[in-house]
Amino acid sequence: MALAVKLRRPGVVRFAPADLQTREKWLGFLIFLPVILVFLIFFAYPLAFGVELSFYKLDTLTLTGTFVGLDNFRRFLGSEDLRNALGNSLYWSLASLALNLLIGLGVALALNERFPGRNIARGLALSSYLIPLVVSAAIWQWMFNAQYGIINYLLVQIGVTATPVSWLSDPHAAMPAAIVLNVWRSFPFVVIVFLPRLQTIPEDLYSAAKVDGASAWDRFVDVTLPHLRSLFVVVILLRFIFDFNDFTTLALLTGGGPVHTTETLPLLVYRQMFGLFDTGAAAALAVLMLLFLLSLAVIYLHFASRGERVAE
């Protein structure tokens, strides 16, 4: 691990004696040590172990197997399962991301305005983020229910569809339905990130723009958006990672069905491990997911640090 302490002689003369400086450094490191230990034992080690497992043909039930090199990876690359899951993952994460940004930003702007009952509105609008997913999934399963669900009832009443839609068992409807649940649940995250920043934009900037005759849209583009730019980078990346890695929502709502139309990569990993009892293949697939996200992260770091320099 690269966290090892290297003691360097201070380059400049400090007012504290050298041995006190050294002692301070060690004390600081010592206090940090428990965090490092938890991290190494229960995060880094399992991770390395997981990568190792991906080179084995390993049965989940007996946990015995043989070294097979890159066979697990070779089997997946170009397989129909992987193509389908990757496509579903991208559909799921990108559609959720777009809707989350649109709705989250809109709600943040609205909740930033002054109006009666604003604090209550804020609390209520954000509550769906904290409700346990099992609860959200059960509630939406009930609302999406083909026979008795409120959503079909309303849609038929308004006349959007003549016949009820089998939301969760129709291959075309299941993913959009799942995305609705996901956006309902996670748009508050976007609001929570944007709202505090919106509150720090000086009121004068808006009144100055108004005096100059800028329309509401111009004020949004020229005053609001630039203040939110650095947060956009964070929100887009975090939301994408969270949704790309999310197992629970789809596992609970659709279980990956009907006929694998909502099977994203994490669900495919789970099926490999506990459905097909092929731990090695599951690990290989998880490693592929990680590599994909890691390359995204490198791009992110590049852009984020460049953005920072521009801002300075």
Place this chain on the structure above:
Amino acid sequence: MIASYRFRETTRTGLVMFVTWLVVLVAVFPLFWAISTSLRDNQEVISRTPSLLPKTFTLSNYGYMLQVSNFPRQFANSTIVAVFSALSVVFFGSLGAYSLTRFKFVGQALSLRVVLLTYLFPAVLLVVPMFIILRGMGLTDSYAALIIVHTATGLPLGLWLLRAYFLSIPIELDQAAMIDGASRLSALVDVLLPQAIPGMISIFMFIFVFSWGDYLWPLILITSKSQLTLPLGIHTYMNEQGFQWGPLMAVTVVFALPVVVLFTVLQSRLVRGLGAGAGAIKF
């Protein structure tokens, strides 16, 4: 001119208010609908023409849940796991944040980045090895397994948010105490910690909520019925009993309630805490 300006502002505020409340109502409708469903009798639940409020008012769904399910036990399991996970993240996170903000040592910046990168890891990548490791330690099917996993996966967030929080407490405060002759320990206990408690409370809340709602880890680590936490318990119940929507909505309401109540009480603090954390996640 001024009058017409005022008029325009008033209509604008009215419009904003109307649209906002409409969005809020849509956002809370699912929870409202769950409560409303849970209070209906079985006949009315599957009515072809559902009404917004229950026509038959009954608490029988709640009573039924208490009788047939292992619900109280699972509620207790969830509480124990969530409380201890949150406490241990606050403990380790505070130690880390204290060290990161009050000391300088080589590798600090790097360790922060490494911790942040853990956001990238798919939890499913940890599933296989974690299961094997915990089984090797003889810990599967125990509270300890869940607490360990929730601590390890919650610690990155806890460390970053607490660091942001500790940074906002002026270092001059504890320096002044130490110049006045206080030991480092008493500067920590008497000066810094009292200031940091609000931040610790919000981290506690975040990890509690995360652990309380987690479904993936109990699914993998817990096998015996007596150790199940609520999320898995509810799902098992759904699979075993089929979809009895009335009782099911009753459980979900009871399960969601502690979190919603806590959130309403601590709302503004949590929003500020998360906002600070998100602002801190920058390179």
